[in-house]
Amino acid sequence: MKTLIIFDHPRRDSFCGAVLDHFAAGLREAGHQPEIADLRAEGFDPRLAPEDEPDWGNSRKVYSPAVLVEQERIARNEALVFLFPVWWWSVPATTKGWIDRVWNNGWAYGDRKLAQHKALFLGVAASDADQYAKRGYDVAMQTQLVTGIAKYCGIEESRLNFLHGALGSEADRLALLNRAQDLGRSF
Known part of the structure; x- marks a missing residue:
């Protein structure tokens, strides 16, 4: 399966x-073809300019060339993976801006939805799972990302996974890297 990994760090x-690297290796081991969109390295501008603002009266609006390039990249892949550090209980601003600009009315939602079969949000988190559950961060992020973004845009097979404890010991971090590779293999 062709899989676009949206990386933001x-x-x-x-x-x-x-x-x-470990997640992509796992994908390849399972016979998938990963494509990486490194938003920061590529210099993606997350700011929503008027030419990319949703036009509620025209669901066939043609967006800016930068957005069309990103839409083409999405269209050539069957699945999407968002890999990001959890900052303020969400995705980083560049990822949010990428979604705001690229997943637009008439292309990702509205009268047309995304064609991808599945999506994974993979958050690298400093805190442990108990801290997320105690404060409801896990549920809030699930609602925001899986329900409010992926499923709203037609990707029913969507989920959120966390790699908790990213600031732990070397052994803890190695275990997280192995888990990332396993998640790629089982994707």
């Missing part, structure tokens, strides 16, 4: 970058 050589 300011440093490709970060722990999140290592998670990306």
